[in-house]
Amino acid sequence: MWGQDKFGNFRQINGLQSIKPSPESNSIRFKLRFKGFLYGYVVGDFNNWQKHEDYRLNWKPDYNDGVLRMIKDVSFREKLSSGRHEYTYILIDSEGNEVKLSLSDQSFEPFYFTWFAINYATEIKSSEDVVTVGFPLDLVAIQNSSHNRKEVVDVKWAVFPKTNDITISENGQLLILDNPDELEEIKIKCYDQHNNTVAERIFKVITQARETSRVHFIKMDNIYSGNNFCWDIWAFDEDKPSKVVNFAGHSDFGIVADCDMANIIVRKKVWGRGGVMNGLNKRLLLI
Incomplete structure (x- = not known):
């Protein structure tokens, strides 16, 4: 890797650079490890090759391995277009001198990455x-x-x-x-x-008035019945006998049932051999 000073002269520089693109969040993590420099900037076609504090890399421990690196997480205000994007780094030493990194010592050659925009x-x-x-x-x-x-x-x-x-x-x-x-x-x-x-x-x-309450039951695994179990509702009121209400439909969120009782408990019924229920798991429902 090569560094180009303000006069256009090149010198070899030892160090490492890496990026971690994240199209989901429209961001990239840039990382550098070059000794003898206080901080750096990433510049490229995404910021018109201009230094800006929003693109400054400072030394800090890398959470992946604890090693000190110059790191910057860049979130792009505008979505990056799919395709090739070019970039490089400008490193600043203790005397304020700037060195621009290049892949070639004959003329400036930037780094690049290929971006796959998410639809x-x-x-x-x-x-x-x-x-x-x-x-x-x-x-x-x-x-x-x-x-x-x-x-x-x-x-x-x-x-x-x-x-x-x-x-x-x-x-x-x-x-x-x-x-x-x-x-x-x-x-x-x-x-x-x-x-x-x-x-x-x-x-x-x-327009027809609804005479019952609609009960929604949602499970993260979206499994509501199996070979030896099912979910239903035990409904009860003070002045009425209790009864079982089955879930009769589905919504975008889970399963639904219509109930005319004031109190409900959603329960998981489990059967053993011969179809005999050997367990009852009661669970309160959030409506």
């Missing part, structure tokens, strides 16, 4: 496939990347048509207070300003 898609998940007048509907925006990574993202919500009887909160709770226009469906849109993606979904409007 994002956003979709709307909901607690139900329909929206019932007078009952809130919970919405969540899920971002899917080309690396099969999913995460909940903050978005701007909008509902169409816009009326005084339809509201949607910042956290995605939709509520139709009344339906004087006898709407049969509404459209929901969400805007992810960070990744410039838009998603929309149409919901059928149900």
Whole structure:
């Protein structure tokens, strides 16, 4: 590796440099280990080859192995485009002299990396496939990347048509207070300003009053039944006999059931040989 001074002269420099690109977070970790220098800057086509404090590498222990290195985690304000990107480092010694690193001693030759930009898609998940007048509907925006990574993202919500009887909160709770226009469906849109993606979904409007409560049960493993077990609800009221309520449907989040009792316990029933239940695992439910 070579260092070029301000006069254009080259001299050999011993040291190591490495990068760790992270397209998921649109960032790169730059690392240097060159003795005799106080700090450095990374410059390249992503910052117009200009020194800036946001791109300064300082000495600190590397959390991977504890070795002192000049390190900087650079998060790019704008997304890097896919393809080849060139860069180098400007090292500063104790007297303030600058040395620019080069792969050649004949003329300046920068380092480079190939960037693979991630394509994002956003979709709307909901607690139900329909929206019932007078009952809130919970919405969540899920971002899917080309690396099969999913995460909940903050978005701007909008509902169409816009009326005084339809509201949607910042956290995605939709509520139709009344339906004087006898709407049969509404459209929901969400805007992810960070990744410039838009998603929309149409919901059928149900005007018939609901006489039961809808219970949602969600497990992280998404397994609700097997060869020797199933989940159901034990429901009870003060003035009514208790009863078993089975989960009869699915939502984007888990399984659902309609219940007309005030108190519920979700339980895991386990059977042994001969179909005899040999265990009961009761679990309180968050609704």
